Amino acid sequence: MSYVLRPATLTDAPAVTDLLNAIDTIEIGRPETDLHTVEADLKHPETDLTRDSWLAFDGDRLVAYGLLWDESDGERVDIDHYVLPEHQEAGRLLLDAMEARALGKARENGAERAVVHLHLNVAPTLDTELIRARGWSVVRRYHVLRRAVDAVADQAPKLPEGVRIRTCASEADLRRVHELYQATFAEHFDFQPRDYDRWLHDIDGTGLDRSLVWIVDTDELADAGFLMARDDREAMGWIRSLGVLREARGHGLAGLLLGHAFAAFAARGRDTVGLGVDTSNETGAPQLYARNGMTVHYAVDTWEAVLR
The missing domain is CATH 3.40.630.30 (Gcn5-related N-acetyltransferase (GNAT))
Structure with missing residues (x-):
């Protein structure tokens, strides 16, 4: 042929x-x-x-x-x-x-x-x-996870005293999200550091819905983590990335951000939310998502070739 x-x-x-x-x-x-x-x-x-x-x-x-x-x-x-x-x-x-x-x-x-x-x-x-x-050989596996959401069942979580979640409303907030992203993902497999302008290109900053980008801060730790989501996919709402600084982990902040996103998508009329996760992630992300009701939709392998 x-x-x-x-x-x-x-x-x-x-x-x-x-x-x-x-x-x-x-x-x-x-x-x-x-x-x-x-x-x-x-x-x-x-x-x-x-x-x-x-x-x-x-x-x-x-x-x-x-x-x-x-x-x-x-x-x-x-x-x-x-x-x-x-x-x-x-x-x-x-x-x-x-x-x-x-x-x-x-x-x-x-x-x-x-x-x-x-x-x-x-x-x-x-x-x-x-x-x-x-x-070529397989060097990593990722899972695409999903979870059903409901406007009645999925309400915004009650925040502990001294913890706040704010919407990314300003340019300064978006720059802070970039800093948090670079810091929290630096230890992840295949991370590529990006300056602000290139990162903004990567996330299609001109079309970014900032109402679906949140920063969590605490009295003790200040800005400690972020969650970025998007609602432009027909199949489901999508969580693009979620990160919490190493020194702020273990305080339930990632779970609060996740619950906040579920509630936001449910309020928008979505019935499903998805995300992708590295199955070898050492921060406990797969376990976090499982605890919050997310299940495997399908799996993806990263194949690698070294060419000389």
Whole structure:
């Protein structure tokens, strides 16, 4: 079978969304990809679509899609790769192109090798034997968790004396969230430090709903943690990130933030809230979420290849 490959453009976003939703349906049982999410990916500030995106067509049908971006300015490069199960050869062609570009990008950054990461469902449409044969291996597993919420059952938690949760209302608050994010996630696997402007790009700051961003502070610890959420996904409300400073852990602050978010989403009429968590997270996050009623929706593996 002969495939036609070309870079993506922003006008391809609807076709890419359809492809990803077809893959979602196979992998997790229902479509969960939104058009605006694909558009945001294609606008990623570290991606040059002419060099860092790939579409594979069987005739007029889009059957595979790839995207590459570099947030490290060094050897670490990230890729997304999607292919329909009956078109593995198209997937291989994309991998050839993506691996070559990843190594070239790392060398442009002054690195001698590329360390490439790819996130795949644990039962992906891509034949994993194809990537194992190329030297890829699993280095981490993540769970996408979800929980039902209800406007009656999920009320905002009563805060202990000396504890406050405030909405991120000002530029100063958003800068504080950035500082808290950098501090609380620095010890996490694959963390990439970001200055404020690049972080703002990463979270699509121009479209950020600040009413879904909260900071928790205490009399003793001042600003001690944050939670960022988003309500622009059709499938469910989404908690983007939750972090509490090391010195403030063990006081129930993360649970208060989580309960606050559940109540906010329930008040908006949502019936489900989700988030992603590293199953090897050493801060106790998986246990926190389990205690608060979140269960596994599906699992994702991080695959790694070291290219020289």
